[in-house]
Amino acid sequence: MLTIYSDDHHLHHGRCELIDGQLMPCFEKPERADFIRERVLARQLGPIEPARDWGLAPIARVHDQGMLDFLQGAWARWAALGQEGDLLPYTWPTRTLRQQKPDSVHGQFGYYSFDAGVPITAGTWQAAYSSAQVALTAQHHIASGATSAFALCRPPGHHAAADLMGGYCYLNNAAIAAQAFLDQGYRRVAILDVDYHHGNGTQSIFYERSDVLFVSLHGDPAIEFPFFLGYADETGAGAGEGYNLNLPLPAGSDWPVWSAALKQGCQAIDDYQPEVLIVSLGVDTFELDPISRFKLTSPDYLKMGARIRALNLPTLFVMEGGYAVEAIGINAVNVLEGFEQR
Numbered sequence: 001m002l003t004i005y006s007d008d009h010h011l012h013h014g015r016c017e018l019i020d021g022q023l024m025p026c027f028e029k030p031e032r033a034d035f036i037r038e039r040v041l042a043r044q045l046g047p048i049e050p051a052r053d054w055g056l057a058p059i060a061r062v063h064d065q066g067m068l069d070f071l072q073g074a075w076a077r078w079a080a081l082g083q084e085g086d087l088l089p090y091t092w093p094t095r096t097l098r099q100q101k102p103d104s105v106h107g108q109f110g111y112y113s114f115d116a117g118v119p120i121t122a123g124t125w126q127a128a129y130s131s132a133q134v135a136l137t138a139q140h141h142i143a144s145g146a147t148s149a150f151a152l153c154r155p156p157g158h159h160a161a162a163d164l165m166g167g168y169c170y171l172n173n174a175a176i177a178a179q180a181f182l183d184q185g186y187r188r189v190a191i192l193d194v195d196y197h198h199g200n201g202t203q204s205i206f207y208e209r210s211d212v213l214f215v216s217l218h219g220d221p222a223i224e225f226p227f228f229l230g231y232a233d234e235t236g237a238g239a240g241e242g243y244n245l246n247l248p249l250p251a252g253s254d255w256p257v258w259s260a261a262l263k264q265g266c267q268a269i270d271d272y273q274p275e276v277l278i279v280s281l282g283v284d285t286f287e288l289d290p291i292s293r294f295k296l297t298s299p300d301y302l303k304m305g306a307r308i309r310a311l312n313l314p315t316l317f318v319m320e321g322g323y324a325v326e327a328i329g330i331n332a333v334n335v336l337e338g339f340e341q342r
């Protein structure tokens with residue numbers, strides 16, 4: 001399987017995030033992608049190719065132009081104020097507050113985000129832009145006839161909505177790839193999100209549309225980030241009614257529990273008869289993940305890949321979360337090797 005990778009992810013390295021009342025070093029760190037890349041090489045999964053530049057247009061097909069302008073220009077505005085530390089949002093237009101964009105860089109960041117897990121550093125725009133280009137390059141290979149490809153994206157994307165960043169995500173790489181397929185003439189795209197967290201951004205982008213089926217297995221949002229989306233009664237709206245399937249699972253879910261939900265998700269995908277499958281591949285379902293509460297083991301990821309392969313669809317894997325860095329490469333590549341039946 002071909003892997004697409006960009007070194008630009010190193011340009012994004014946030015310092016801190018708030019976890020359990022304490023400022024901790026960011027879990028979403030460059031080593032994550034480095035470990036996955038090293039495992040791809042060690043296992044000889046296939047060639048690793050750089051991203052090509054497809055420009056801003058395919059990104060703007062999914063994201064709000066105001067948010068893109070903000071993300072692209074925020075660091076320069078922050079630095080011009082004499083600041084050197086990470087730019088972090090801290091006020092949001094929630095209940096009782098006005099939904100309008102203020103002038104200040106902090107006010108605008110709050111307007112375009114839903115949590116504080118999205119530090120903007122000097123290289124964040126370039127890293128997020130290149131991460132989207134990684135997804136688009138892998139998408140191009142599948143549209144050109146490849147049966148699978150791995151977009152080694154970092155930063156991840158599935159929490160990012162059209163005009164909201166959050167949960168370590170700036171640009172929704174999987175959604176941008178899905179929209180690219182549609183713009184190239186595909187009519188039905190399925191997205192299977194196996195990350196531990198609900199892909200609230202991806203869901204919201206396609207919620208009222210029938211051309212993208214979104215299926216997500218995740219920690220029950222009643223007790224897990226992102227808390228405010230991802231419940232089982234969210235089934236789509238308008239033309240999208242019936243094209244959104246959330247499968248929230250309890251803390252402690254292991255392979256028997258998780259794989260039963262996967263079976264249900266795969267059945268929905270099979271019924272939909274998509275032309276292509278995008279897998280939002282997070283491996284924070286791992287038993288040793290520091291911020292998650294599922295209990296999948298490294299061999300389970302081989303079974304996951306084999307089950308996805310049984311859908312018999314051209315499949316684009318897009319990297320999302322996973323924070324047990326010593327094992328992230330093993331687990332992510334196990335899915336790909338399971339898919340390839342190696």
Ligand code: OKS
Pocket residue numbers: 017018019116117159167168195196197225282284291320321322
């Ligand atoms: C608090 C922790 C927020 C958890 C973000 C989860 C990101 C993730 N700062 N999404 O898939 O892995």
Ligand code: ZN
Pocket residue numbers: 195196197282284320321322
């Ligand atoms: Zn996650």
